[in-house]
Amino acid sequence: MSDQLRGKIAIGMIWAAALFSLSVLILIIAYILIRGLPQVSLSFLLESPTDLGRSGGIFPAILGTLVLGLGALVIAVPLGIGSAIYLTEYTYPSRLTSIIRFGTESLAGVPSIIFGLFGFIFFVSYLKMSWSILAGSLTLALMILPTIIRTAEEAIRAVPQSYREVSFGMGATRWQMVTTVVLPTALPGILTGIILAFGRAVGETAAVIFTAGTALNIPISVFSPVRTMAVHFYILAVEGISLEKAYATGAVLIITVLLINIGANMLITRAVVRTGRK
């Protein structure tokens, strides 16, 4: 077999693999949308469920999903960006930074059910937060922290060294250099990481079912338990309550994630255009 032929076969296989993954993804999304969308109506979005979800809408679950996701971001974004700034701008590579990096990387590989159990034992039981928005958000925050740190670190490292030199040369303190030059330049990359993390948080089931609970009421404070769309979907399907409503919930969840991604992309494009970078 000639090298050329071998190359062609390899490329063909790569194409086939890519095509296969893409079609599986499209198939899943299309299947859920086709089965779910016909049941989605304005009242489905805006009403509370009745009879365990067999009828009515999913408004509390939509609210729960967004509140938990945003809560996780409120906790994880400052921590994550702060850590990334510390690791890139305030330390030289050392034993300590490699330990921190190893830690975050390991955290990224931990299955979400483990986060759920940890959250249950630590936040829910030990700190007596019970099933609540607070416990769920904290657990999700821990889960998405590595993603935010890693993407922010990469974005910050990609900022040209010459920008830092110029900033110091004009008399900036390190903090001024970070806020006036590094963060604005790294912003699109940092935002991308935040969106990715938010997407993960919004779709998460295992980490929140033990920490935020499964309550179907509209939450009144951060100590209220909530049910997310993903959990609602899971319970409706597993307990055989209503497959129709399960697919409808899934469809809303998928569209929510898509909308978040599209909105974020527009934001990022605007941020890039404003500074004149290509």
Add this chain to the structure above:
Amino acid sequence: MSEYISIKNLSVRFGSVEALKNVDLEIPRNQITTVFGPANSGKTVLMRAINRMIELSPTLQRSGDITINGESIFRPEVDVAVLRRRVSMVFALPTPLPMSIYENVIYGLRLMGEKNREKLDAQVEYGLEAAALWNEVRNRLHDPALSLSGGQQQRLCLARSLALDPDILLLDAPTAALDPISTAQIEETMIELKSRYTIILVPHNFHQGARVADRAAFFLGGECIEVGTVSQIFTAPRDSRTEDYVSGRFG
């Protein structure tokens, strides 16, 4: 000759690299002093010592002293931010920040907390005028700086330094990346600026030093080999190594 900047027995090491060895150099006020020599001879490190940028390196070891107007820049009460605005540096490659032309010029003033619009506007016009860029950009001050040509970008960087009203300009091969026309414009600007500023220039090649400078210092391997007026250094060097270099026998 009234010396303005005095470099006294300055040695700089980064780990095991000896970048400057016992350098003594006097730099007079309102003249252009060119610091020239082959690559890695310590020219950039010398410049970065005068505004204390070398201190950003964790492995730095320094001995010796630098005084400006008789006062050491290494005294504990010296604020490096103030020093770096007084001794402003322009780099070899144009380095506009990813913001508008206007924001670039006032960047240093913004860091100082200046908010007065009139003052900012005035300094933008002053800096861009002095850098011979005002007429080309006055109608597009809020365009991204990265939309300018390379030569314009470098003059913008000069304007950014000038807007701070510095006393000393450190120009590290400012025309290295520019075409001949932009180079000539910047050289002309440098000569105009020397009545107001003391300029240290690492030339793009030593012909540039001979064209624009008043004094010249030849560096080799981290040592200052010889210093004198431009005509003396380029026509009658005392040291054989200087002679070899200016006659093109090495480097």
